[in-house]
Amino acid sequence: MKTKSKGAKRKHAVHEDAALQEPAQKRNEPLKCSRRQEKRNKESSKPAARPTKLPWSTKDRRLRRLESNERERQRMHKLNNAFQALREVIPHVRAENKLSKIETLTLAKNYIKSLTSTILRMSNGHLPSAIDGSTSGSRSKLYEHYQQQCGEEESTEQLQKYSTQIHSFRQVFRFLYLRHCQPTQDNAELRTKDLTRL
């Protein structure tokens, strides 16, 4: 969607030393904390859950807060790296603009559905018995789950069920790989490596 120059950003990118030395208000920080505090005070007449006397000095609390902020930044960076990795494996047409997070997730979901559909079409009733599931034969559990996923919004329970099929997916991939890729001397080693990864 948009490419951004991140250069001038992060006015909040707190200068840690300054943060340690000055209280938030002095540093002209927004009053969101006190607002939240007000809100909490209004909403609840219950006694505060926290003891009034905290074991940390103001300076220590501030230090711990800064450490938490740093960890949170690192966590978000990792999350963003994961989003970036996902963007790179999703085929899409907007090469010049970065996909937003919501677009990335939506496209990934559609891509998975599309791959699932392709697998089912290619396998065409020749799924391995472990996947086929059963004695009943013709309709695979994979197919049933796929129909469920396409037919309605995902509930948590269904997603959990679906995730348990991951192992089965691996078997499907192995099956299709072996079925459609004829071994040659050239690719034999590569295939072995690929299968190990699956």
Added chain:
DNA sequence: TAGGCCATCTGGTCCT
């Protein structure tokens, strides 16, 4: 200028 997207801060809760 409004609205979308994002990074960061923050405090609460969960988990190990």
Added chain:
DNA sequence: AGGACCAGATGGCCTA
């Protein structure tokens, strides 16, 4: 106890 995770708040950047 302390770190991870989460969601709300805030403000900057960018585009239509």
